[in-house]
Amino acid sequence: MNDLPKEFDLCVIGTGFQESVIAAAASRVGKSVLHIDQNEFYGGFWSSYNLENFMNHLEVNKAEETDKMCKIRNVNQQWYEFTDEIPEINEWNKEKIIKDSRRFNIDLIPKLNYCNGKLVDLLISSNICRYTEFRAVDKVLTARNGQLDIVPGSRADIFTKKNVSIVEKRLLMKFITQCVEYKADDEKKEETFDFPDDGKFIDLMRQQKLTDNLIHYILYSMCMGNDETTFKEGLDKIRMYLTSIGRYGNTPYLFPMFGCGEIPQCFCRLCAVFGGIYWLGQHVSDVNIIDSDNDEKVVKMKFGDEFITSKKLVCGLDSNLLDINAYPTSHISRAVFITTKPVGGSSVNSELDGGGVVLLYHPIEGSSDGVTMIQLSHFTSCISKGLYLVHLSTPFKKGAQNDLKDFVNTFFREDYSSDDDTKPTVIYSAYFEVPSSIKGHNYVDSQNGPIFYCCGSFAELDYDESIRQSRLLYSKMYPDDDFLPKAPEPEEIIIGDEDETNSSVNLGALADLVIENDKSGDNEGQETVNDDIKAENEHPVDENKDTESTNDIEKA
């Protein structure tokens, strides 16, 4: 590490989502970036683990249990007790599962993205999308009186849905179309909705004569709302839902292949492509703000025996440098289950494999929050074939186990019965609480540098609030610089001193024709070419003719 530069424009500690976005954005506009993490792996709380590492990571946190807010806490891991009578369930037991540990990618913070959401937009606009791969969520479920049902989201779903009458179909399609077309300042308001922004969404739906069946689908599933959801909130949600659907799949959500740990990593990769330096497994000490030679404040810090100065320092939620009092934090109650069957049994799983990614949002009675379940099969490369990985998340109230108790009892079972296929048996369960930031809190305004602090995850399904916060922080740090402009395509990059040579021209199959012809020296073909070039120079009219024939080829 002797040749590591001693001065940087920016040093980032922690490779969580927001830290990685800031690092990538700074590197992209030409700042020199040093990005370190105390762990030997990327992502911090945003990382995906194989099964053994996951279990160990939780155990370590359990042993270290402290009052510190920014730690994983209240860990409780359990395996189904296999006996001589039931040595395995559907050919799986603890031993076999642990043997397959490397097939797992288990997230501490699992998230989905709206296909038309901020993350997808950012990945595309910045060209980071080339580093990652997604699977469209296969189905969205909802539950009524403990019975699971597939939410008809897309037009094709609504068309084929059996328990929705044709009149309901029309009402549903009309309502959601109106939601998409609605403009608050529209003069022709009577053609859409004339309804106050803070009125209840459920009242609007009743006013529009939607049936209870439809209200359930729209309010509790598509909007992930409740009876208190306002018109404006509901409208925003449903519009995001509808503009996302059909963009990449039959549902509005995407899940990253190999787990959500891929997301911060692809930002890190962009940072590295533009010259950012990565150093994992590093601790920082002696962090001081000093005056530099030209009277600017800079940060000086110690890595092992060496000192490095950086014009700015960004710290993640999991770094020890965070001033917790200035940084209000809450927790998300989490559970991770391994089962051998998908939830809901055959009634919602027509294809026997239970689909790739299944989302179920279930409101908690008497609360404005709900439980989000993401169930993954081997199609996501997050678990072995034949097993299902179930993620449950809800904002922390009384404790992970307590908060999720009702949901788990409704859809899962702890004992085993071979006849009951509607409630899968939990073979492995882990309950824990993971730190999160609080939505609506202003984390950026009070920060003046040169040390800045990042937020953690938010209790949201996607990354939208995290991205909003990242932009805010970045524009505070670098008010004059663009935020992640499009990275160039490989073919746009000039390598070395390469000039306008033919190698940058892509002729496809036609290339041979030109090359062959050039090689063949003074045969007839050569003359034709020369004549043509002469003609081009002498008669601009002929040029039009040429472009015509070119267009013919271009048509392809």
Next chain:
Amino acid sequence: MHGRLKVRTSAEEAARKKKEQDLKAKAYRIGMDKIFSLRSSESFGSELLELTGKILSVNPDLSTLWNIRRECILKMTEENKEDSTLFDRDLGFTELCLQIQPKSYGAWHHRSWILENSPKPDWDKEVNLCKLYLKKDERNFHCWDYRRYVVKKANVSAEKEFEFCDDKIQKNFSNYSSWFYRSQLLPILHPHESDQSRPISEEKLKEELEIVITAAFTDPNDSSAWFYQRYLLGYSDPKFDIACFKLIKQHMIIAFTKAVDLNRDKISIFIDNNCDSQWMAISGNKSDCIWINRGDFEITDEILIKVTHADQEYSLTAKKYDKSAVIGCKLPSFGYEFGIAVKEELKNQLESCNQLLEFEPDSKFTLLTAALLMRSLDRFHYHEETLEYLKKLQTVDPLRYGYYRDLASKWILEVKLKEFVESGKYEKIDLTALDLTTVYYNQFLVIANEIDLRENPALNKNSCKFSLVEGCNVSF
């Protein structure tokens, strides 16, 4: 600039593009010259295949090159007709072209040509290929067309094909190709029990009506389901038949339900078993509904008219009407007569429409469907009501104002025509003050001596073909 990426500016990129285009044009010209010189020297061989291949793989829409390619392959295989290697290789080549342009007429056609000419065509493989391409784009009509062609060769059962169609409709019902194929398969799988003029059985029809109303309610702005519904309800082309016949001293007139070209369509008309070919289209066009035969004719008590068309025989007996005319007329069939089960389904659908109209009184598609359903149930019983709906549609859907008025004119005329034909009084038909915009069923009206169309201010007189017939007095 150390450590910084060097990226082409947009001006540099434009220059590069220009250069690429120029080079492509150059390559194209070189290639074409070579191809034509090889062809004129009859050097049909691998070089010619290679050259056409290079250009076609960039632009598969050049039919000249496909033709040269076929010529070349035929010459190359002349010696050994059993060898399929060249054909197999070209099959692979078309696939390459289809990846570039999945809607290339030339590439799809070339594929079928290869299979027709190859000694060992593998039709099953082609069916699978279609499946693949229709998965990529379920509305690629080139591929649907090609599919219908290959499944015949591969002997795929209609049941299997129906399943395939159904799956595509469930995934996305905005698919004319699939609805159309459905309408082709259903008469094979579920023919009507007794009536040959009806394409599908009552039971199946009921199910189909359910599917189509579901699609229509899910997305009324998608026209594909509507067109299929019209097919199911029998709004397609009328069946060929004799409409009417009239003989007076100066001429005979025969009219058909649909326009025909007597010469080309091989239609023979026998008047009392005499086949006379002196028929002329009333409009002077090649194809017409109304045909006239001028001469000097005798008024007889009864005339038997027989028409043969496409191995079918149609007949009509005309009777002496008065001392100057012999007239025969068939009551036109305005649509299907459905059985009880289908009528029950139509009633349910009508009820759903009416229920919906309570929520959305101005929904144009519901209004029109309700009207069409009522007409399918009993067009005369619901006549006034359906006209009310059309009137409403003229205000809620002003873009199609003219269409609704024309439709109303048609429905009104159907009622009048029924009264006219059933009354047996053919001297005069009174069509005054009916707010007609156009006159349908021209061919049934030619038997009248007098057609009174006064007080129809918006009437398009060009729609009144019968005014060309001598002895048919029209007053506007």
